[in-house]
Amino acid sequence: MPGFILRRLLSAIPTIFIVVTISFFLMRFAPGGPFNLERALPPQIMAHMLSAYRLDQPLYLQYLSYLGNVLRGDFGPSYVYRDFTVAELISQSLPYSLELGSLAMVLAVVIGVAAGVLAALRQNGIVDHAVMTAATIGLTIPNFVVGPLLSLVFAVMLAWASAGGWGSGSFRDLVLPVTALALPQLSVFARLTRGSMIETLRADHIRTARAYGLPPHAVVIVHALRGALLPVVTYLAPCAAALLTGSVVVETIFAIPGVGRYFVQGAINRDYTLVMGTVVLVAVFIIFFNLIVDLLYAVLDPRVHLD
Amino acid sequence: MTALKSLLSLGFAAATLVSTSAMAEVVLHRGNGGEPQTLDQAHTSIDVESNILKDLYEGLTVYDASGTVTPGVAESWSISADGLTYTFKLRAAAKWSNGDPVTADDFVYSFRRIEDPKTAAGYADILYPIKNAEAINAPKEAKALAPDQLGMRAVDDKTLEITLERPTPYFIQLLAHQTALPVHKATVEKFGSDFVKPGNLVSDGAYMLAENVANDHITLAKNPSYYGAASVKIDKVIFYPTEDQAAAIRRFQAGELDLQYQFPADQTEFLRKQLGAASVHVAPNLATYYYVFDMRHPPFDDVRVRRALSMAIDRDFLAGKIYAGAQLPAYSFVPPGIAGYTPAPADFASLSQLDREDAAAKLLGEAGYGKGGKPLKIDIRYNTNANHEKVATAVADNWKGLGAQVTLTNEDVKSHYAFLQEGGTFDVARCGWTADYADAENFLALSLSTNKTFDYAHYHSPAFDDLMTRSYGERDPAARAKIMHDAEALLMQDQPIAPLMVSASLWLVAPKVKGFVDNAVNDHLTRYMSLE
Numbered sequence: 001m002p003g004f005i006l007r008r009l010l011s012a013i014p015t016i017f018i019v020v021t022i023s024f025f026l027m028r029f030a031p032g033g034p035f036n037l038e039r040a041l042p043p044q045i046m047a048h049m050l051s052a053y054r055l056d057q058p059l060y061l062q063y064l065s066y067l068g069n070v071l072r073g074d075f076g077p078s079y080v081y082r083d084f085t086v087a088e089l090i091s092q093s094l095p096y097s098l099e100l101g102s103l104a105m106v107l108a109v110v111i112g113v114a115a116g117v118l119a120a121l122r123q124n125g126i127v128d129h130a131v132m133t134a135a136t137i138g139l140t141i142p143n144f145v146v147g148p149l150l151s152l153v154f155a156v157m158l159a160w161a162s163a164g165g166w167g168s169g170s171f172r173d174l175v176l177p178v179t180a181l182a183l184p185q186l187s188v189f190a191r192l193t194r195g196s197m198i199e200t201l202r203a204d205h206i207r208t209a210r211a212y213g214l215p216p217h218a219v220v221i222v223h224a225l226r227g228a229l230l231p232v233v234t235y236l237a238p239c240a241a242a243l244l245t246g247s248v249v250v251e252t253i254f255a256i257p258g259v260g261r262y263f264v265q266g267a268i269n270r271d272y273t274l275v276m277g278t279v280v281l282v283a284v285f286i287i288f289f290n291l292i293v294d295l296l297y298a299v300l301d302p303r304v305h306l307d
Numbered sequence: 308m309t310a311l312k313s314l315l316s317l318g319f320a321a322a323t324l325v326s327t328s329a330m331a332e333v334v335l336h337r338g339n340g341g342e343p344q345t346l347d348q349a350h351t352s353i354d355v356e357s358n359i360l361k362d363l364y365e366g367l368t369v370y371d372a373s374g375t376v377t378p379g380v381a382e383s384w385s386i387s388a389d390g391l392t393y394t395f396k397l398r399a400a401a402k403w404s405n406g407d408p409v410t411a412d413d414f415v416y417s418f419r420r421i422e423d424p425k426t427a428a429g430y431a432d433i434l435y436p437i438k439n440a441e442a443i444n445a446p447k448e449a450k451a452l453a454p455d456q457l458g459m460r461a462v463d464d465k466t467l468e469i470t471l472e473r474p475t476p477y478f479i480q481l482l483a484h485q486t487a488l489p490v491h492k493a494t495v496e497k498f499g500s501d502f503v504k505p506g507n508l509v510s511d512g513a514y515m516l517a518e519n520v521a522n523d524h525i526t527l528a529k530n531p532s533y534y535g536a537a538s539v540k541i542d543k544v545i546f547y548p549t550e551d552q553a554a555a556i557r558r559f560q561a562g563e564l565d566l567q568y569q570f571p572a573d574q575t576e577f578l579r580k581q582l583g584a585a586s587v588h589v590a591p592n593l594a595t596y597y598y599v600f601d602m603r604h605p606p607f608d609d610v611r612v613r614r615a616l617s618m619a620i621d622r623d624f625l626a627g628k629i630y631a632g633a634q635l636p637a638y639s640f641v642p643p644g645i646a647g648y649t650p651a652p653a654d655f656a657s658l659s660q661l662d663r664e665d666a667a668a669k670l671l672g673e674a675g676y677g678k679g680g681k682p683l684k685i686d687i688r689y690n691t692n693a694n695h696e697k698v699a700t701a702v703a704d705n706w707k708g709l710g711a712q713v714t715l716t717n718e719d720v721k722s723h724y725a726f727l728q729e730g731g732t733f734d735v736a737r738c739g740w741t742a743d744y745a746d747a748e749n750f751l752a753l754s755l756s757t758n759k760t761f762d763y764a765h766y767h768s769p770a771f772d773d774l775m776t777r778s779y780g781e782r783d784p785a786a787r788a789k790i791m792h793d794a795e796a797l798l799m800q801d802q803p804i805a806p807l808m809v810s811a812s813l814w815l816v817a818p819k820v821k822g823f824v825d826n827a828v829n830d831h832l833t834r835y836m837s838l839e
Contacts, residue, residue, distance in 0.1 A: 032721030035429065041728075042432050042760045044445035052427035082345035083503045084521055092521050148553060156560045163561040164554050165547065166523055252551045255558070257523035270721050 034079035076273035097258035116193025138187035338567035342548035374826025390474030400534035411461035477746035513834035540837035572633030590825030593742035617805035644827030689737035690723035766803035
């Protein structure tokens with residue numbers, strides 16, 4: 001396994017390099033730059049600004065100097081949020097997004113899987129139909145509808161939670177954004193677990209376990225769940241990606257100072273360095289998560305060989 | 308047990324006392340509409356930053372609660388007979404937050420820093436009226452002047468002398484702009500661009516910078532060294548970057564925000580019902596929403612076509628229905644609300660909409676276009692925004708009624724302005740202009756033929772240029788206002804631009820906030836406010 005991990009990490013380097021290169025040049029195709037505002041800048045002042053940020057140099061020179069800086073860990077200043085460097089912006093906002101995302105993922109997995117197992121055990125009963133209906137609703141209603149609805153009902157009308165802002169990061173502040181973020185993924189996990197569980201419960205080794213007289217909860221939790229979780233684990237990586245992109249909407253609705261907003265803001269503002277920084281972040285994130293998922297496979301399914 | 312009980316109750320009482328005295332701290336929560344791009348005066352440009360910077364710093368002059376220019380750090384000033392030299396006397400009590408006195412040298416240093424090309428200040432051109440500023444910042448010859456050649460001199464610690472390039476009647480208003488706020492020289496020299504960070508930043512205004520968490524909140528705490536500290540009633544003000552307006556409204560309704568800058572205009576009536584009309588402030592702003600014609604190619608080089616198209620636009624519909632009263636119909640380019648100036652509306656302002664449409668059809672026919680004439684194809688460009696799209700659609704409808712074929716093109720705001728600034732060819736483009744200072748010149752100068760950057764219409768009128776030149780030389784404010792009025796009348800006759808609406812500033816103000824006064828310059832300094 002250590003060899004496998006090392007090989008994967010090494011192969012990540014050329015991947016990230018390619019991602020950075022493509023993004024760098026692709027981004028420059030968009031018209032306008034970071035300094036085109038509604039209030040036009042006189043040409044000489046624009047020239048000063050472009051030169052101060054070395055944006056007047058030939059593109060390949062800018063690319064090479066950017067690469068050189070990145071290797072030293074310097075992602076450059078943000079062209080739009082002038083008082084901060086990209087590294088500062090991302091390092092300040094990442095903890096918020098990570099906390100929000102991991103809470104949402106834990107919520108989605110725990111409750112989703114539990115609901116799916118329950119539905120599978122009571123297949124075609126009332127519980128099953130109720131869970132599946134709820135899951136369908138949770139999946140189809142977009143989070144930019146659910147979010148404001150939750151906020152309106154629980155924050156404005158009932159005053160049980162905060163309407164927005166991170167505040168002190170307490171339960172009151174986070175319960176609504178985490179719920180809004182988790183809901184679609186929770187529904188997916190519920191459906192996945194239910195389907196997979198139903199299939200696993202029919203397998204030979206479960207019949208054998210039951211024949212041995214093992215108590216029902218042991219059969220389900222120890223034996224059936226392990227096999228049934230494989231599709232769930234498969235979905236963990238796309239789930240993480242979905243939480244990442246979903247966080248853009250949720251962070252905007254609930255005014256959470258996370259990294260999600262920088263993806264969109266950076267592009268709209270033509271903040272080249274911030275966009276590059278977030279691109280690298282997402283690339284690293286996805287590579288890392290895929291690695292974790294592959295490792296989890298090996299743990300869960302003894303038939304899988306890492307090579 | 309009794310000893311323990313009495314100890315506990317003593318502790319509890321002490322805790323209550325501490326918490327009550329902590330509760331006595333007055334905190335104002337301000338939704339600021341967006342995240343500031345910087346807290347550095349040399350790089351600031353937008354209103355979001357202005358709101359914060361004007362609470363942190365105070366310049367030579369300052370707008371009072373009702374939007375009139377009043378003495379700031381400069382308690383008095385005198386102007387020489389030829390209008391070129393201003394001498395400012397700074398307050399003896401004016402101090403920085405670290406106890407240093409505010410000196411004339413601070414202003415000299417700050418302005419030199421802005422004009423220094425190395426600083427790459429985006430708003431450096433606003434101070435070009437100062438002698439040599441342009442020669443230092445954007446020289447026409449190969450060799451630039453050194454920043455120390457700027458026409459500013461510290462006569463002594465508390466006397467500042469500024470020399471201008473030419474008489475500039477709006478100079479005092481100009482000094483109230485956020486770019487003209489001073490920086491603390493020693494701090495900038497010590498920390499470089501990190502001087503804006505909390506803990507480093509030294510300010511001379513009513514507040515100091517306590518916290519700056521990017522995209523979450525900026526906290527300002529009362530500055531005890533401020534000369535007017537005794538009258539500042541709010542101890543702490545927290546600015547939140549409320550970009551999502553729907554979310555901000557919810558937070559306002561939940562009582563988490565006391566002020567909210569900007570809300571969706573079409574919700575004005577709804578908010579008035581939900582929050583009470585007293586909380587919803589719609590005040591005319593010094594900002595105009597207008598359409599520009601590209602006069603470089605036909606048919607827009609024909610004044611009859613431009614006038615006809617402008618006349619046909621139903622501005623009442625745009626302002627009343629699309630913006631639900633959050634904007635007002637405009638027939639003059641300069642918005643109302645500038646002290647001492649009367650805007651000059653276009654002559655067709657007094658007609659009814661139906662009469663205007665008839666006159667427009669007739670005028671267009673005379674020019675050879677419209678129904679039965681040459682085909683008229685118009686493309687309206689605007690920056691992507693739900694309201695701009697509605698406006699463009701409505702205007703297209705008006706023009707289709709004249710027999711024109713209209714298409715719409717939209718690009719995001721950066722691409723839109725990059726296109727216009729790079730001189731791209733267009734037919735009609737949407738623009739907006741918000742005043743930098745409360746003077747009509749700020750609007751009219753956009754149409755000068757010498758204004759290569761902002762004259763998107765490429766309007767070249769010697770008569771207009773001539774009137775504006777005369778206005779710069781005129782010392783008497785009333786006479787100057789009359790000259791500019793005539794210039795604007797000429798502009799409205801020629802219609803290189805068609806003003807559509809005057810913006811309003813949209814604020815939500817909680818009932819417990821006192822001292823918030825609607826004003827045309829849209830400056831609402833926290834130090835004028837209190838909470839009851």
